[in-house]
Amino acid sequence: MGQIFIANPKGGCGKTTVAVQLAGFYANTARAVRLVDHDAQRSSLDWAAGRPSACPPIEVRFFAEQSFAQCDVSAITIHDMPAAWTLDNVDTLIRPQDTVIIPLLASPTDIKACLRFIMGVYRSGLLERGVTIGIVANRVRTNTRYFKVLEAFLAKLDIPLITVLRDSQNYVRAMDRGLTLFDLPASRCSTDRAQWQPLLDWLPIVDP
Ligand SMILES: Nc1ncnc2c1ncn2[C@@H]1O[C@H](COP(=O)(O)OP(=O)(O)O)[C@@H](O)[C@H]1O
Ligand SMILES: [Mg+2]
Numbered sequence: 001m002g003q004i005f006i007a008n009p010k011g012g013c014g015k016t017t018v019a020v021q022l023a024g025f026y027a028n029t030a031r032a033v034r035l036v037d038h039d040a041q042r043s044s045l046d047w048a049a050g051r052p053s054a055c056p057p058i059e060v061r062f063f064a065e066q067s068f069a070q071c072d073v074s075a076i077t078i079h080d081m082p083a084a085w086t087l088d089n090v091d092t093l094i095r096p097q098d099t100v101i102i103p104l105l106a107s108p109t110d111i112k113a114c115l116r117f118i119m120g121v122y123r124s125g126l127l128e129r130g131v132t133i134g135i136v137a138n139r140v141r142t143n144t145r146y147f148k149v150l151e152a153f154l155a156k157l158d159i160p161l162i163t164v165l166r167d168s169q170n171y172v173r174a175m176d177r178g179l180t181l182f183d184l185p186a187s188r189c190s191t192d193r194a195q196w197q198p199l200l201d202w203l204p205i206v207d208p
């Protein structure tokens with residue numbers, strides 16, 4: 001089974017948010033889920049420390065190095081990659097059956113930084129090796145000028161935009177309590193949950 005890597009060297013674009021939400025989704029479908037925190041800030045670990053014991057469990061590990069041994073494949077494994085990771089060791093880390101999600105904010109600084117990362121992705125040969133790669137636009141306000149700039153940027157890439165997540169306090173509140181949207185009553189976050197569906201449909205997850 002493939003592993004899911006959440007990567008973008010820019011801090012604050014939503015790597016931990018996407019990693020944690022996906023872990024919460026799969027845990028709530030009764031699958032075994034492992035969340036691997038590679039970031040020195042340990043935000044995924046902090047989040048997991050506050051997770052109520054009544055919630056579906058998520059195994060969280062910390063790897064300071066990016067050169068970790070491949071995890072066993074009995075659980076859905078989600079990697080929250082570190083800020084400033086610019087594809088070091090990518091050939092040994094990421095295999096053809098794996099998926100890379102790039103969260104991206106609609107700001108000029110983030111788009112420029114992401115362009116450098118995506119140039120690296122092209123040079124790395126990941127796409128030729130068959131690795132599935134997609135972009136998640138995060139904290140988006142669709143009626144802004146910078147969303148149009150983001151759309152124009154994405155139109156030039158071979159990497160698809162999978163979904164658009166709005167800026168929502170539901171993420172901030174859930175993070176604070178060790179929860180995800182998928183641990184909350186659907187009625188409280190239906191707009192936000194609906195925005196995850198294209199990503200969940202796109203991910204090539206098969207049960208272990
Ligand atoms: N869609 C969103 N709506 C509101 N706040 C968000 C959203 N995505 C991320 N955030 C907040 O932005 C900050 C940075 O997000 P985070 O996931 O920690 O980024 P990264 O792991 O890439 O550094 C966090 O405080 C997080 O709660
Ligand atoms: Mg983080």
